[in-house]
Amino acid sequence: MTPNGRKVIIIGAGIAGLCAGVLARKCGYEVDIVEQHERPGGLATSWRRGDYTFEGCLHWLLGSNSDDPMYEQWHEVFDIDRVGFFYPEKWMTIVNERGDHLDIYSDVDQMEGELLRQSPQDELEIRRLAAAARGLRHCPLPQPGNSWIRDCATRLRLLPYFPLLRKWGRVSAGEYGTRYHSPLLRAFFGDGEMSHLSALALVFSMAWVSNRNAGYPIGGSKAVIGRIADRFVSMGGRLQLGEKVCKILVEHNAAVGIQLEDGERMLADWVISAADGHATIFDLLDGKYVDEATRHLYRTLEPFPSWIQVSLGVALDLSQYCGYITRVLDHPLTVDPGTRLRQVSFRVFHFDPHFSPPGKTALTCTLPTRNVEFWAALQAQDPARYKAEKNRIADAVIAIIERSTEPLRHAVEVVDVSTPATVIRHTGNWKGSMEGWLPTPETGFRPLASTLAGLHGFVMAGQWVMPGGGLPSGLITARQAVRHLCRHDGVRFAVQEPTALPMQTA
Structure with missing residues (x-):
């Protein structure tokens, strides 16, 4: 230097x-x-609340596999080799109000087998999805700013992937999900705001998770x-x-x-x-x-929507549950004027010992919304109602989580709710966008x-x-x-x- x-x-x-x-x-x-x-x-x-830490960002870190070029780039800026990574066997569980559930496994082969078992009538699309995830396992990410020589080399390496990139990049996740007969499989491809996401983004995520290149940093x-x-x-x-x-x-x-x-x-x-x-x-x-x-x-x-995050510190060991659960609701959850969610996702952080004392668990639930003005105005002009709205949402989220796990309201020790107004205050992000x-x-x-x-x-x-x-x-x-x-x-x-x-x- x-x-x-x-x-x-x-x-x-x-x-x-x-x-x-x-x-x-x-x-x-x-x-x-x-x-x-x-x-x-x-x-x-x-952030820390009492004995609990609540994560507001990371689901995984792309480049956790030491054989991937992204790993070397991370190593240039920090000692990634000293970070431990968690790779869940089950990437996600989707469950409805009747108790029907669908497990999405991290390994593509295991995921394909489970989806075929759960929804044989969707065999053709399931096999196409699995094949795409396998095919994109080693697709390089764009590196803007490279020299023209390296840029040409990257383009050459991308050539075999162009058919997959073109096919999956042209359709949104929500549109693609309509091809499935299984309601739970359709729910996997998103609802509301996140269903606008390119289906290619979801297939890339499946590829990286399966390739153990998207581990969660402990x-x-x-x-x-x-x-x-x-x-x-x-x-x-x-x-x-x-x-x-x-x-x-x-x-x-x-x-x-x-x-x-x-x-x-x-x-x-x-x-x-x-x-x-x-x-x-x-x-x-x-x-x-x-x-x-x-x-x-x-x-x-x-832009990505903004979000409300309900974070809970629970005096229960919930390690028997999947770390990421999506609950499909019979009756939509009203988040704010203009925002009603038909499914709610939450994370159970039993896999990170830094986030809660032994025998206890930190949980977070993220609720996307675009009604940033409502929350910003409420915080500035009516603090009492702002607090009441946060309490209402926290209470509703606890009720939804209980239907997916076990009765836990009695064991909740910490409740923390952040809103789009919180995001704007701390980051200044335009429209409170999450990404x-x-x-x-x-x-x-x-x-x-x-x-x-x-x-x-x-x-x-x-x-x-x-x-x-x-x-x-x-x-x-x-x-x-x-x-x-x-x-x-x-x-x-x-x-x-x-x-x-x-x-x-x-």
């Missing part, structure tokens, strides 16, 4: 900002990361975020927490630094925004570098522009640059951003490149 005499300021200490910070330091840049919250992580977070978000932040600081990077950026400073159409809310100005050669995309473009830059393509993007693309742009059949997975027309010295990273969100997009777009800096400054991108997978036939 040889200093190159150039300085970078990164806005936001979420996964993208932290990864960009580590990679920029490796390339010799002086780096400051400025974060408005009191701790790093952004949406990748967990310790959750903290196990990943804490290690990346520690790596950044140990390399001489400066992490400023509790400081809100109110403006990106621009001179002669070049970003030259930032201004904090208290008036302090910080200057740099480059500004990387790993913060909310809408706030960056329309607020921090006053909308001065918005072309029609960018306006069209924010007018037409669909940026939703990868629909119309959106696809292609990365979006990370720079703005007419503005130099500036680049973006994170979930508003790459549809699909999640931790992998943070790492991938961070690499893209730092490559951009290095290419412009004539600096060597001093980061080990992942070993390419051999060409495989889908």
Whole structure:
């Protein structure tokens, strides 16, 4: 790590900002990361309530398999080899009000056999689904910002997968689910907002889980975020927490630094925004570098919904249950005006010993909603009703969980409810979105522009640059951003490149 005499300021200490910070330091840049919250992580977070820890982000970490190129990229930013991973035998259980249930196994062969046993009338589609998951096990992810040589090599490796990518990328998960006769199988492909997701995203998830390349890191978000932040600081990077950026400073159409809310100005050669995309473009830059393509993007693309999370600390050992359960409801759950859910999913964290004392269990239930204005207004204008609404939803969720597990209301020791207003307060995410742009059949997975027309010295990273969100997009777009800096400054991108997978036939 040889200093190159150039300085970078990164806005936001979420996964993208932290990864960009580590990679920029490796390339010799002086780096400051400025974060408005009191701790790093952004949406990748967990929190403590009494004896319990509640996870708000991670279901799995793509790249947990040491044979996958993504593993090597994670190893560049933190010691992933020191993280333990959990690989569940059952990925999900779907159950209805009559007690009928469907187990979705992590292993594709086992999943195929179970689905055929449960719904033989859907044999043709089940076999097609399983074949697609097998075929995409080793499909490489796009790496925006690569040199043209490496980009061509990736395109060549993708050629055998094009038929599968085209077929599954053209249909939403909800549309695909209608092909099945089994109501429980149709429920697996989603309902409401999440049914808009591209079916390709679901098939990719099945492929990664089956390939043991999407393990849950024991310790959750903290196990990943804490290690990346520690790596950044140990390399001489400066992490400023509790400081809100109110403006990106621009001179002669070049970003030259930032201004904090208290008036302090910080200057740099480059500004990387790993913060909310809408706030960056329309607020921090006053909308001065918005072309029609960018306006069209924010007018037409669909972000992930926001969500309410009900978290419970229960004085019961629930290790006999699947770690992820979806309950199909006879009567929809009214979340808020305009939001009624016909199925509810919850996670039973018996597999993470960090989250509860022995013999007890942490549970979380996530309820998607787009009625962000309702919750924000309620919190600001009517705190008593806001609290009452949170209590109502928590009570309803406990009743639903009890119908899927066992009576547990008497054993609930901690109840915690976060809302879209909580998300906005802590992260500033546009519309309280949980993961940026939703990868629909119309959106696809292609990365979006990370720079703005007419503005130099500036680049973006994170979930508003790459549809699909999640931790992998943070790492991938961070690499893209730092490559951009290095290419412009004539600096060597001093980061080990992942070993390419051999060409495989889908």
